[in-house]
Amino acid sequence: MASRCARLLWLAACMLVAGCRHPFTPVTRPEDALHELSQPLELRDDGEPAALRAAIAESLVWLNTRPGDQRFIFGKREVTAAELRAALEHLQSRLTDGLTPAELSARVLEDFEPLEAAGGEDGLVLFTGYYEPAIEASLTRTEEYSTPIYGAPKDLIEVPLEPFGDRFKSEKVFGRLDGRKLVPYWSRSEIRGGKLSSQGLELAWAKDPVALFFVEVQGSGTLRLPDGTERRIGYAGSNGRPYRSIGSLLIQEGIIPREAMSMQALRAWLAANGPQCDRVLDYNESYVFFRYLEGSAVGSLGRPVTPGRSIATDSKLFPRGALAFLQTERPVALPDGTVQWQPLSRFVLNQDTGGAIKGAGHVDVFWGRGPEAELAAGLMKQKGRLVFLVPRRTAAQ
Structure with missing residues (x-):
């Protein structure tokens, strides 16, 4: 606590003397949770299109149970359930096997535009993992x-x-x-x-x-x-x-x-x-x-979550069922028993939440079952960036 107070005092002095950035204020409203990109981000997906299609399908099943005029808050933007459903349906219909990362990114950006998560004190998001033991x-x-x-x-x-x-x-x-x-x-x-x-x-x-x-x-x-x-x-x-x-x-x-x-x-x-x-x-x-x-693990939407494609966030801040993109690292076990950290960048769906997932600076990635899932869930505590994809106004119309 003492070191944290000292840091806040130091930041305040910077503001007065040198015009430093404002001290960090925790995000408590969904209107403040997303903003324009702080810097360019390449939306390069490293996963399988089939898993992405499966995750989108589960969000669509849930969205079909929502009133068409229900509002979803993407920062300063508001989108209806009908608009979000239409944009995801159009994207899903165009996700074919064999797409290159560049082609997938281009198809997403035709219908959606990115808004970045506010993150924590440093503006970045802490990524952890969970699995099915x-x-x-x-x-x-x-x-x-x-x-x-x-x-x-x-x-x-x-x-x-x-x-x-x-x-x-x-x-x-x-x-x-x-x-x-x-x-x-x-x-x-x-x-x-x-x-x-x-x-x-x-x-x-x-x-x-x-x-x-x-x-x-x-x-x-x-x-x-x-x-x-x-x-x-x-x-x-x-x-x-x-x-x-x-x-x-x-x-x-x-x-x-x-x-x-x-x-x-x-x-x-x-x-x-x-x-x-x-x-x-x-x-x-x-x-x-x-x-x-009766089937696989389900998230807070009441629908199955997809390994490597479903995330858990603070449901008070981020739109449920929405498309997002993350960029961080994940651990991979090598044959000699050591662990190597490799880049992780992919489109995901916001389909879960949890008691430990609070604020705009923490995201949990679902990894499924087995030793690799347990490794990722146990070791991941990496910083990175998270963006949500909001339907473009033209696509929604």
């Missing part, structure tokens, strides 16, 4: 499988606050009734202590509580059952408590250096320090409830 579980409780995987509780109440005033737009609170009062829902430690054990909410039982915790963080996962079959689970709600990073806790306590922190380092420390697991996990009071999925 697999954990050992059983449909019945045993001594080996004893950690419950809960579905959404019957007494969990969701209260949208927007009807109480415009200043509460998109805000919600979650709680439970205590007599006639709405009080915060049970915390992680209270749920672990058995507050839900009498509701019959158990979908299955996990072998490792730490592995289940990371499924909560990712939002979906695969249960590997003792008979060799698998069941997929996805997000069904949360207790409404604020998300707090256990990685940040261990950094603050001096246990893991900031530069060494990753999902892999965090899991290794928890595995080696079993007696401290409950204390560390309970630091994050947020608790996620699950439901069974």
